[in-house]
Amino acid sequence: MKVNQVIPNNEDSFVNKYSYTSFNKDYSNFIAVLDNGKIGNEIDDCNNNYANKNNYIKVYDSNPIQFKLSIESINCYKCKILNRSNFIIYIDNFNKNHVYVWDDIKQNNIIKMEFNESVQDIFISKKNIIIVFIDFIEIYTFNKTPRRINVNKIDMLPRGQVDFIELPNNGSKICYISNRNPTQVYCLNIRPDGNTVEDIQIIKAHKTHQVQLIRFNSGGQYLATCSKKGTVIRIFNSDTTQLIKEYRRGSDQATIFDMSFNLTNEYLAVVSDKDTIHIYQTEKESNHRSSSSSNHSHNHNHSMTSNEYFGHTWSNGRIRLHRMGHNNATAHKGSIREQCKLGWSGNALIVLWARSGIWEKYVCIENKWVREAIREI
DSSP states (O other): OOOOOOOOOOSTTTTOOOOEEEOOOSSSEEEHHHHOOOTTOOOOTTSOSSTTTTEEEEETTTTTTEEEEETTTTEEEEEEEEETTSSSEEEESSSTTEEEEEEETTTTTEEEEEEEOOOEEEEOOEEEEEOOOOSSSEEESSSOOOOOOOOOEOOOOOTTTTEEEOOOOOOEEEEEOOSTTTTTEEEEOOOTSSBBOOOOEEEOOOSSSOEEEEETTTTSSEEEEETOOOOOEEETTTEEEOEEEEEOOOSSOEEEEEEEEEESSEEEEETTTEEEEEEEHHHHHHHHHHHHHOOOOOOOGGGGSSSOOOEEEEEEEEEEETTTTSSSHHHTEEESSOOEEEEEEEEEEEEEETTEEEEEEEEEEETTTEEEEEEEE
């Protein structure tokens, strides 16, 4: 098994390579924002322009890892790719009140949106653009002149987590943490016409601790949640709000950075500040249990929606991480802890380290998760 070597671990010479990374919906591509140390209103002292210090975008194929393109004419804070299309939505790094949609075929911005407040995050589907501010969300149509469709203000927990998924029927879902009760998650459906918002559904995610992170699966029918305590991960049916499964990460408190279902819903990967990725089997385990049950009325492909609640389940696999560019001693003494992003290629787990500029691939061999490859990006 061939493994490419990484640059030596040298804390003193370490420089952030990327400020942000994200996968597209099916994990086939990922986008990385080059970190040139230029944030907000900083100006180039030499020539008073931004051309030489843009936080520009690079796009890669996820597996096999391969560079696709770079967009050096924009200055980006955060960005998302629309599926496998030529459209990229991004927040301007110089003025975070501005959001643009880039068309890579036309090699130009085709939409500009200006707001009175700083934008925290953005999402895009074939029909809609989602703008996330500090404590509320706005929904727009995706066309040449985006139109806001939510009449009432969608309030959320200040700086709380938001997730968005486009559904197979061209509708979409938004989930966000309630500002009234931060132990609950609100789910909002947008109809396939892209112009109508349905009633909010409430998921009572955790009893006493504030919700930390929320993640849809690729089909939007499942929603994974974890609290700030970080010991339990729960999966809900996002349509019925029913609790489906509950997983135990550990007994010690931990901050969970990311969670990710693979496309077949067979695995859920969870990474935390314990320098560990836990991998839980979801569909396979549910299929096995439902097949052994006396009630055979459940569809085999949707067995996670079983009414039976199985209690706590521990992870089926663990990956011990080595933080790229920072040794473990300094990482625990006040330095900024690097947080990786999780994606999938089939049943192979893809791990992106933005600050280090590292791509990793893990596979399961004889019930053990091992690193198959590692690359600088």
